[in-house]
Amino acid sequence: MRDFTDEARRPEHAPGDHPKVPRERTGLLLANLGTPDGHDYWSMRRYLNEFLSDRRVIDYPRWKWQPLLQAIILTKRPFTSGAAYRSIWDTERNESPLLTITKDQTAAMAERMAARYGEDVVVDFCMRYGNPSTKAKVRQMVEAGCTRILFFPLYPHYAGATSATANDQFFRALMEEVRQPVARIVPPYFDEPAYIDALAASVERKYAELDHRPDILVCSYHGMPKRYLMQGDPYHCQCQKTTRLLRERLGWETTEIATTFQSVFGPEEWLKPYTVEEVARLARQGKKSIAVCAPAFSADCIETLEEINEEIRESFEHAGGERFTYIPCLNDDAAHMDALAGVVEANLAGWLD
Template identity: 75%
Template sequence: MSDAAGTGTGNGLPPNHPQTGARKIGVLIANLGTPDGYDYWSMRRYLNEFLSDKRVIDYPAWKWQPLLQTVILTKRPFTSGANYKLIWDEERNESPLMTITKAQTAALSAALTERYGDRVVVDFCMRYGNPSTEEKVKALIAQGCTKIVFMPLYPQYAGATSATANDQFFRALMQEKRQPAVRIVPEYFDNPLYIEALAGSVTRAYAALDHRPDLLVASYHGMPKRYVQEGDPYYCQCRKTSRLLRERLGWGEDDLHTSFQSVFGTEEWLRPYTVEYVAELAKAGKKRIAVIAPAFSADCIETLEEIQGEIQEAFTHAGGERFTYIPCLNDDAAHIHALTEVIAANLAGWI
């Protein structure tokens, strides 16, 4: 008797067995996230998810959650919502980070399709907010992806960015009956193509100016100093990124400085703080500066509002005269090329 006897399918499977198509490889890129809107409740949901992440705020829950739920989430959604409103795309009804991430995904999909055909499926998810990591993992598996390359869009590794994105990806896999094979793309801060893309953005920005800035400030997202002391490599990778960029540009040490932004809470964070540092530069006679944010793969609230708002104002109020912000790499062709090559290296042996 054949294996198919009595099944009604002719292939040895039960009559209601799920259909299976051609096997594909998924590429899932992940960014931090964005609220669904800048209204109070959208902001509160987003901030609650973000600030409840133990990778971001590692205080014991009994100590942190009462403060978060009763004080911070009562006030902060209003101030954060007002900041998001300043940069919100009303026509698309989404934040710039969402718009840019969609454009990056489309560009990467086109590049990888040109190279591999329809065997690779590219999509994106957000660590906080929508679309969720779980939703997109399910979607890739439903499309026949038996292997997934997961890429957090953070050039430098940090527990509060790369690691928590990976955590969420693995949580999503825990929900699957049949898990795909997976690979995690590591940090790429010293990848020559990434450094080349950064250098190109600086060169173009300087060429468009009618003056040469006195120096370039590379402003990275900050973190508590304690995290570095506990083993997080982020600080060292940021410093090396700055050095590699400076060397690629052929500049001296006085031409590019490193600082850290987005300080939160009462702990000491990585120094110097950008908002204070640019004011010190202005008072010291550096009246014309440029600022770049190499840790951000896409322009977002920290670059469009914080750097071009609070940080620029601090520089101007201290006597600064010319402030130039150099946009993130976003979906620039050189950036997409760098990301494509990083992904291709992680596809080796699979396709």
């Protein structure tokens, strides 16, 4: 984010000891899940500790969960998760793909906001876990003169463990500000026509590149305990609607597309069908060629680049599958960024017109 301190001025008629005040602006803060600072043991342990200590992610009683987390999980999991991150790590930039892509998305959004609003909108990004932190970025925006902040969790679908916890952290950051900016939260955009169009276009492009047509497109969404659905979390229903809208936009039959859920963790039942099991079942049923996309992720990350393109691919091939195609997330694709910019403009209405 640009440094605006040189533009700060003392208010007219203010006494000489009055602090300088920056010109009022509106902040747009994009938020993603997060990334460890490195794939070494201690970087992974810090990241996993913050992530797995979040009550929105794991809601077991602390007296039961924390001893298990600290004494067992965090002594072993940093090694396995670190190896997974190492397999996708950008060694040249020394950062994860999620961080690189989020930076690119932020730059693309800043270009669109500058073209629409000039310098009235300050665009930046933060991570729920790891760096850059939500607290630090809110502080920077306030110092830059942002008296209003539009907070945008980059999740098409609402879930307590994604959108809600990102919002929680944003609200915590606001609690520490002497002069709180006015705040708005961008709602889920899982059924926005421009987002569905961008998603469909990415599928059509990938299919056009292939020398064969996959037997089925698997839309793999991040999973959650089924219990959360029963408690009222709308995530499952929103995912199902995205798949339906994508199918209708593509003009396909119901047999050509499926909804599954990945990243199961812990002993309880999660949303089904599980992607890793479903792709194996499809292979055994004779579906020798499949494509997989991940509509719930706005940017490629460990769950797509390592879990889908390695673990889930392996499950499909071991069950007899022959051709596995991964369709990348929308990332900083122009149509995707145009769709997100449209969502932003709609939510800035009344503040900036």
